[in-house]
Amino acid sequence: MTMTWADHQAAAREDAARIAVAQIDPGNPDYFENDTAAHYFARLRRDSPVHFVDSPLHGPYWSVTRYQDIMAVDTNHAVFSSQPGITIADPPQGQGLQMFIAMDPPKHDVQRKAVSPIVAPANLAGFQDLIRERTCRVLDSLPRGETFDWVEKVSIELTTLMLATLFDFPLDDRHLLPFWSDVATDVPELNPASPRTREQRSEELHKMLAYFTQLWNERVNAPPRGDLVSMLAHGEATRNMGPLELLGNLVLLIVGGNDTTRNSMTGGLLALHRNPAEWAKLRAQPELVENMVSEIVRWQTPLAHMRRTALADIEVGGQQIRKGDKVVMWYLSGNRDESVIAEADKFIIDRPRARQHLAFGFGIHRCVGNRLAELQLKILWEEIQKRFPVIEVVGEPVHVRSPFVRGFRHLPVRIPA
Amino acid sequence: MPSIHFISHDGTRRTVQAEEGQSLMRTAVDNNVPGIDGDCGGQCACGTCHVYIGAPWSDHLGEVGDNEDGMLEFTDCRQASSRLACQIRITPALDGLEVGLPEGQH
Numbered sequence: 001m002t003m004t005w006a007d008h009q010a011a012a013r014e015d016a017a018r019i020a021v022a023q024i025d026p027g028n029p030d031y032f033e034n035d036t037a038a039h040y041f042a043r044l045r046r047d048s049p050v051h052f053v054d055s056p057l058h059g060p061y062w063s064v065t066r067y068q069d070i071m072a073v074d075t076n077h078a079v080f081s082s083q084p085g086i087t088i089a090d091p092p093q094g095q096g097l098q099m100f101i102a103m104d105p106p107k108h109d110v111q112r113k114a115v116s117p118i119v120a121p122a123n124l125a126g127f128q129d130l131i132r133e134r135t136c137r138v139l140d141s142l143p144r145g146e147t148f149d150w151v152e153k154v155s156i157e158l159t160t161l162m163l164a165t166l167f168d169f170p171l172d173d174r175h176l177l178p179f180w181s182d183v184a185t186d187v188p189e190l191n192p193a194s195p196r197t198r199e200q201r202s203e204e205l206h207k208m209l210a211y212f213t214q215l216w217n218e219r220v221n222a223p224p225r226g227d228l229v230s231m232l233a234h235g236e237a238t239r240n241m242g243p244l245e246l247l248g249n250l251v252l253l254i255v256g257g258n259d260t261t262r263n264s265m266t267g268g269l270l271a272l273h274r275n276p277a278e279w280a281k282l283r284a285q286p287e288l289v290e291n292m293v294s295e296i297v298r299w300q301t302p303l304a305h306m307r308r309t310a311l312a313d314i315e316v317g318g319q320q321i322r323k324g325d326k327v328v329m330w331y332l333s334g335n336r337d338e339s340v341i342a343e344a345d346k347f348i349i350d351r352p353r354a355r356q357h358l359a360f361g362f363g364i365h366r367c368v369g370n371r372l373a374e375l376q377l378k379i380l381w382e383e384i385q386k387r388f389p390v391i392e393v394v395g396e397p398v399h400v401r402s403p404f405v406r407g408f409r410h411l412p413v414r415i416p417a
Numbered sequence: 418m419p420s421i422h423f424i425s426h427d428g429t430r431r432t433v434q435a436e437e438g439q440s441l442m443r444t445a446v447d448n449n450v451p452g453i454d455g456d457c458g459g460q461c462a463c464g465t466c467h468v469y470i471g472a473p474w475s476d477h478l479g480e481v482g483d484n485e486d487g488m489l490e491f492t493d494c495r496q497a498s499s500r501l502a503c504q505i506r507i508t509p510a511l512d513g514l515e516v517g518l519p520e521g522q523h
Contacts, residue, residue, distance in 0.1 A: 071457070071460060071462060074462070075460070075461070075462045075484070109490065109491075112491060113490065113491065116491060116493070116523070117493060120493040120521070120523050121493075121520070121521035121522070121523060122493065122520050122521055353458065355454060355455075355456040356456060356457065356458045360456075362457050362460070362462035362463055363462050363488075364487060364488070364491065366462070366463055366464075368523075370523075371521075371522075371523060
C-alpha cells in the first residue's frame with residue numbers, strides 16, 4: 001500500500017513525539033523524501049533546540065532549530081565559517097570550484113561586491129518586460145483539460161528561460177543551464193545514485209567553462225550590454241577574473257537561481273491548493289500577490305539548511321560548541337518558530353511582516369538574488385491570476401530526497417479547458 | 418514627537434511623527450513609508466533599511482558600528498551618508514530629520 005502524504009504526516013507526528021530526543025537526526029533524507037521533517041523540528045525546538053547528533057550518514061553535527069539562534073549564527077561570520085562548504089555534506093577536497101557562498105571575508109567580500117550590483121533591483125528593472133513576456137508565453141502554451149507535470153512544464157521551463165534571459169544565453173542551448181547546475185551540485189563521492197564519475201563531472205565542468213569563456217570573449221569585445229555575462233565582462237571588479245573564479249561565480253548564479261526559484265514556483269501552487277481559503281483571498285484581493293510571494297518563500301524554504309564550521313569554541317542556546325564542529329542552521333525549522341512568527345504552521349498570504357523569514361538567510365551571505373527571485377514569482381502569479389481561475393492538483397507531489405534542496409520532482413496538475 | 422521627513426529617490430516627501438526611542442526603520446515601516454523594508458526586523462542583518470543622512474543631521478547620530486558598516490558594504494550605491502535605519506534611535510535632537518531613500522533595497 002502506498003502511503004499518502006497525509007499517512008506520512010500522521011506516522012511522523014507519532015514517531016516524533018515518541019522517539020528519544022537524543023536519537024533525532026534531522027538530516028535524515030527520509031524526512032525530506034516524505035516531507036515529514038517539520039514534526040522532528042518541532043520536537044527539537046521544544047526539547048533540544050541546539051541539538052547534537054552523531055549521524056550514521058552525516059557524521060557528528062549540531063542542529064540549530066530556533067529562529068533567534070539561527071540569526072545569531074548566521075550573523076556571526078567571524079566564528080562561524082562558510083569554508084570548506086555550506087551543506088551538511090562535506091565537499092570533496094580540491095574540487096576546484098570557487099564560489100563566494102563558501103568563502104569567508106576578505107575574499108568573500110571582494111567577490112560578492114563584484115557580483116551583487118549585477119543583480120541589484122535597479123539593474124533588474126530592465127528585465128521585467130522580458131520576464132513577463134516569457135512567462136506569458138509559457139502559461140499560454142500549457143495544455144488544457146489534461147493532466148501534466150507542473151514541475152516540468154512550468155517550474156523548470158520558466159526558471160531555465162529566466163536564467164537564459166539573464167545571461168543572454170542562446171535559447172536553443174538553454175537546457176545546458178539546469179544540466180550544469182545539476183553537475184555542479186551533484187558530487188559523485190557523496191551521491192551513490194550519481195549518473196557520472198568524478199572524472200566525468202570534471203569533464204562536464206570544463207565544457208561549461210569553455211562555453212562561457214566563448215560567450216565572455218564575444219561580450220568583452222562588444223560594447224557593454226544588459227546581460228549578466230556582459231556586465232561581468234565589463235565590470236571594473238570582475239573583468240579580470242581568472243577562469244576558475246569566473247566559472248565559480250557563474251555556477252553560483254546558475255545554481256542559486258535554479259532549484260530555489262523552481263521549487264518556490266511549485267511550492268506556491270501546492271500551498272494554495274492545500275489552503276483554498278487563501279486562494280479565495282488572493283482572487284478577491286489580487287494586490288496581495290507581493291505579500292504572498294514572501295509567504296510562499298517562507299513556506300517552501302527552498303534551501304532547508306545552510307551549514308557552518310566553528311572557528312572557535314562558542315556557546316549557542318546553552319550548548320557548548322567546539323572549534324571545528326559542523327553547525328547546521330535549519331532555516332526550515334526557524335521558519336516555523338512560533339516564538340517569532342505568529343501561527344508559523346499556517347500558510348497566510350496577507351500575514352504582516354511576511355518578509356521576516358529565514359529562507360534567504362541573514363548577514364553577509366544573505367541571498368544576493370532574493371529580489372530577482374521575488375520578481376519572477378510575482379510576475380508568475382500575476383499572469384496566472386489573469387488566466388486561470390482554477391488549477392487543480394490531481395496527484396501527490398514527489399519530493400526531492402535531499403536535506404538541502406527542499407524541492408519537487410513532480411506535481412501532477414490539470415487546468416480545466 | 419519629532420517630525421521625520423522621508424525623501425524618496427523620485428523626490429516625493431513624506432513627513433511622519435515619530436516615537437522617541439524607536440528605531441528609524443520601525444518608524445518608517447509602522448507608518449507605511451515605502452522604500453524601507455527592514456527584512457530582518459531590525460537586527461542589522463539584511464541591509465534593506467539603507468538610507469542616506471547627510472550633514473548637519475549626520476552629526477546628531479551615533480557612529481557607524483562595525484556590524485552596520487559590514488552590512489552597508491553590501492548595499493547598492495553606498496555613499497558617505499549611508500546608514501542603516503534600524504541602527505538609528507529617534508531622539509528629540511532629530512526633530513526635522515531629512516532621510517534620503519535609495520532607488521531600491523536589495
